[in-house]
Every structure is written in C-alpha cells, then in structure tokens.
Amino acid sequence: MIRIRSIEISVGAFLVAGALAIVFLVVRVSGINLAAGADTYTLHARFDEIAGLSKRSKVSMAGVTIGRVTAIEIDSEYGEAIVSMAIDQRIDNLSVDAGARIQTEGILGGRYVSLIPGAEDEYLVDGDTISETQGAFVLENLIGELVTRMGN
Amino acid sequence: MTDNLIEIEGLRYSRGDRLIFDGLDLVVPRGEVTALMGPSGTGKTTLLQIIGGQLTPDAGRVVVDGQDVPSLSRRELFELRKGMGMLFQSSALFTDISVYENVAFPLHVHTELPEDLIRDLVLMKLNAVGLRGARDLMPSQLSGGMARRVALARAIALDPLFIMYDEPFTGQDPIAMGVLVSLIRGLNESLSMTSLVVSHDVHETASIADQIYVIADGRVIGHGAPDVLQESPSIQVRQFMHGDPDGPVPFHYPADDFLEDVLGDR
Amino acid sequence: MLRFLRLVGQRGLDVLESLGRAGILLFQSLCYLPDRRELPLYVRQLYQIGVKSMGIIVLSAFSIGAVLSLQFYTQLSRFGAEESIGLGLALVLLRELGPVVTGLLFAGRAGSALTAEIGLMKATDQLSGMAMMGVDPLHRIVAPRLWAGFVCLPLLAMVFSAVAIWGGSVVGVDWLGIDDGQFWAGMQDGVEIGEDLGKGVVKCIVFGVVVNWISVFQGYDCVPTSEGISAATTNSVVFSSIAVLALDFLMTLVMYF
DSSP states (O other), rough: OOOOOOHHHHHHHHHHHHHHHHHHHIIIIIIOOOSTTEEEEEEEEEEEETTOOOOOOEETTTTTTEEEEEEEETTTTTTEEEEEEETTOOOOOOTTTTTTEEEHHHTTEEEEEEEOOOSSSOOTTTTEEEEEOOOOOOOHHHHHHHHHHHOO | OSSSSEEEEEEEEEEETTTEEEEEEEEEEETTTTEEEEEETTTTHHHHHTTTTTTTOOOEEEEEETTTTGGGGHHHHHHHHTTEEEEEEOOOOOTTHHHHHHHHHHHHHOOOHHHHHHHHHHHHHHHTTGGGOOOOOOOGOOHHHHHHHHHHHHHHTTTTTTEEEEEEETTHHHHHHHHHHHHHHHHHHHTOOOOEEEOOOOOHHHOOSSSEEETTTEEEEEOOOOOHHHHHHHHOHHHHTTTTSSSOOOOSOOOHHHHHHHHOOO | HHHHHHHHHHHHHHHHHHHHHHHHHHHEEEEHHOOOOGGHHHHIIIIIIIIGGHHHHHHHHHHHHHHHHHHHHHHGGGGGGGGGGGHHHHHHIIIIIOOOOOOHIIIIIIHHHHHHHHHHHHHTTHHHHHHHTTOOOOIIHHHHHHHHHHHHHHHHHHHHHHHHHHHIIIIIISSSSHHHHHHHHHHHOOOOOIIIIIIHHHHHHHHHHHHHHHHHHHHHSSSSSHHHHHHHHHHHHHHHHHHHHHHHHHHHHHHHH
C-alpha cells in the first residue's frame, strides 16, 4: 500500500482540527462546570417559592458562581421546597446565618440562588441547612396585589 | 491428480426466469489452451464465475483440481483461488493504486513474503508482459491493451494452476491483439499452465486453442480441435465458425411480412 | 384494486429484502476491524471522506453562525437581551444545527461520492476481481469506508459547531458590538457538557452510522450500469437526508422532552 505523505499530513491536520474543535467547545463554550463530587460539599435551603429554579441552576455569592443546585424536593407538610446545592469546597467560610435568595438574571435570564454572607463566627458544614431564605419573586403576584389595591 | 484440471458435468443454472445452462458438460485438460466460444449472451462469463466459485449452480458437478467447487467452505475457496488467475474483460485493475501495486496485490494478500522479494516477483511478471517500465503509472494512464497486459501480469503473480481469460481480444487493435495472442500461448508453455479462453474472436482463438467448445442455448453444441470444428456437421457450429450472417441464428429479428408492414398503413 | 394491493405488497417485500441485504452488509463489514497493516487504507479514506469535506463544512459553518447571530440580535435587542446571543447560538448549534446540517452536507458531499465510487468499482468488475483473488471486498473496500465515515461525521460536526460559534462571535462581538465578556460568560453559564454537547455528540454518532451505511449500501447494491450508478447516488443523498431529519426529530423528542 503506497503511503502518500501529503495525504497523511492532511489527515493528521484534520484530526487535530477536530480535536481542537472539541476542546474549544468543551472549554470555551460549555465552561468548566463545578460538578458534584469530592471538590464540593452539600448545603440545603428551604424556600416557600422557587418559581423557575431548576436542577442545574447556579449558586453564586456577590455574583460569582460558587456552586450548582443538585436536587429539588418538596416538603408537602410545610409546603416548602428543599433545595440541595453543591458548593465549592474552597468556600468554607459561610456563616450559619448566611442567607439564600432566589433571583433572576436580567429580564429573560434564568433563576439562580444568591448567597449573602452572615456575621456569625460559626460556619456552615456539609449537610447543613440555610435558614435565612427568601423565595423567588413572581411578577404575577405583584400585579395581582397592585390590581387589588387599585380596586380599593 | 487427474489428467483433467476442470470437469463439468450436467451443469444447470438459471438467473431469475432465464435458464442459462441446461445440462452442460465440459472437460479442460491440464497444460492445454481450451477455448469457450459461442454467440453473445450465452453465459460464458457466468460459466467462468461458476468455475471460480462466485456463483453456485442449481445442479451438476463442477470439479476443479479434484475439488468440488460448490461445496467448498470459504476458507477452502480462498485457498483454491490462489491457484486461479482471472483476466476480466475490463481488466478490473484497481483504479486507486499504481500498476506495481496492482500486480503486487495478490502477493500481499496471499503471502507473507518480504517486500524486496515481492518487488522482484512483480518486476518479473511485468517483464513477462513487457510492461516493467510502466510500473509507476496509474491505471487511468494506460491504454486498453496495456491495462489488459497489466491485468495479465497480476493474474500470473502467484504462478497459478490455470488462468481464465474473459474476452481478451475484444476491441483490441491488431498489434495489441498479436501481443496478447503470443502472451497467452507463450505463458501457457513456459509456465506449464492451463488456460481457459472465453472469446468470440474465431480467428485469434483458433490460432492458439488446442480445443474449442462451442456453447449455445445453454449446452455444448460442438467440441474439438479448431480445424475439425470448421468442417463440423452441425450448421449452427459452422455458422459461428465461419461468421455467416444468416443461418440458425437468423438475421431478421422476428417481425411480420415486410411488404405487408410497409404497405399495410395505406 | 387487487392489482394495486399486489403492487404495494410487492414493493413492501422489495423494501424488506433491501433492508435485509443492507443489514447483512453492515454486519459482515463491521466484523472487519482495522488491522495495523491496513492503516494506509483507513488513512486514505479519512482523507477522502473527512479532509475533503472540511472546505464546505467550514464555509457553511461560518455563514450559518454569522446569520444566526444577526437574526438573534435583531430579535433580542427588542428586549434589551442581547447578552443572551451567545447562549442562544451555542444551544441551537450544539443541540440541533451542528449535527443536522453537518449530516445533510455530509450526505450530499461525502455520501454521494462514496456511493458513486463503490458503484463504479462494481460496474468495472473491480469488486468481482477482488473476490476472485480471494479478497473480500467488504473487508478491503467497504469496512475502511464505513469506519472512517463513523469517525469523520462527529468530528466534522464538532468543527462545524466550533466554527459557527466563532462566526457568530465575530458578527456579534466584533461587528455588532456586544460585550465580549457577556457573550462568552452567558454561554458558559448556560451550556452544559452533558445536556447540550453530549447529546449533540450522540446525535452525530447516530447520523454517522446511518448516513455512511446508506451511502455504502447504495453503491454496493446498485445496478452496475451508468444509469444504475446515477440512480444509486441520488437515492443515497435523498434517503440519507430523510433519515437524518427523521432521526433528529425522534432523538430530540426522546432527549429533551
């Protein structure tokens, strides 16, 4: 079988281009995600309204992503949503009175959990639950209230 | 080790609704050039494919070198094909590789010989057909006659027991024809091979064949040495051998009476 | 009426028979895995199928990425949501357009070439000749083309998506003035490796198998005349394209619904 060098070189280039494309797509396009694993620890938070928060929504503090939502369950007794989050191990100084708020990105953006630091000296560890929470802002409720008020 | 390389008895084969062979008997003796001739479309190429094990007959015996071809396993067939060379009508050279690579192909497939030995063999075979200088050309650069000679070199690459030639003389100019004729005869002698030539070039084939089988309507209608067949008692055979335009194979395609046809519309 | 039924039944049986032959072809060819000595054959096929398609893939990708970016901009700027262009572009390309458009382009360029080449080999007795020399054409001709095709289509689709996103960024960031950081950050935040990229790759692999299988089979099974080859080539493009679109619908349904 004849081996033509130029063909082999171009095939090599093609494969390299393909590999580069994959790397580009993985790194630049998908971003390096914080997956649940050894690098993270789990925190829980209860909300009365999560409206639109989903399983892979991000968890951030001061706008910086520090984790992901890993699970959402319902506590039907209290009518609350229990959100589980995987937080980057390196952020290990969240005080026990830290707050969690569900916010929206921009106008059309998705929901995310924003953590607000507290003042206590004791820190949250793996498995703890954040108690200071504020649920998602639902536009329809506000409009409803407005309409009711205007009606009076 | 019988005296006959190929023995075919009572061969029946149909393709779809067409019965191609109906009780064909033929014998190809070792070391001789045997020709298969007949009108177009009688299935001569099909016969070669049956001998080569590419097609399975409906009935009959096909024995090549003592082995019953239709009953061979894939492995046994592979081994048998090492000893068969075939020259196709279209030369069937692999268009994506060079002349050298084409001739080396069977050597690469069937042997584990080192490259330099293969190189020597390929050059010898190309030399035998007079094309050693063309070894680096691509098939698309060859004329029809040259392509056929390369295909011949490829067919003899493994020094086969016998070679089948499918219409080797078709469409060749007189010189190319002469070259092929001398090659076929010459190779048969020098390599002590057996040759089976399928052709309808009466003149050329008659000049090199030791015996001829004339096949028509799915069976053998004439058999013997070339000069004997020229004077055969059968008119069918004579029409073929002499090239008479009209005879048992009619000139006119079946149609109504001529005058009626032409005047009938008036 | 009866004749019509007979005709339908006949056609149905023919189709089943073809499918059967196609299945046998695929199964027997795949049994031949690449061998060290045969590497040059595979390299050559990677060249014929992959490298030669890069031109049209890159050109189409850039254009499509640019156009998408423009269209998204026109619509999203009405809500002041231009930052989402990056995300929208990436999702559309990775999930849908990358695999599908690559599949269609591949079927038209590489698939038809495969069919024509194999068909021509059949018509010039090369396949027969090979068999007579004891080499299985499925081994030497079909298997390398199938395996190379399986590898090439996903790779080409990755290149397509990458170039398209880049094209979109050129239009969006360099030309329309969207903030570079927002463009990429919005994308990185929203695009997930498993959900978007991974499932897109699954689609590519499926398309790769189907398109190459159809193209190779049409060539191998064709009537060995010039009309036969021409018909086979047309069929391979048409069937491949339909298959890509139909499978895309099914997979999207299953994966995202």
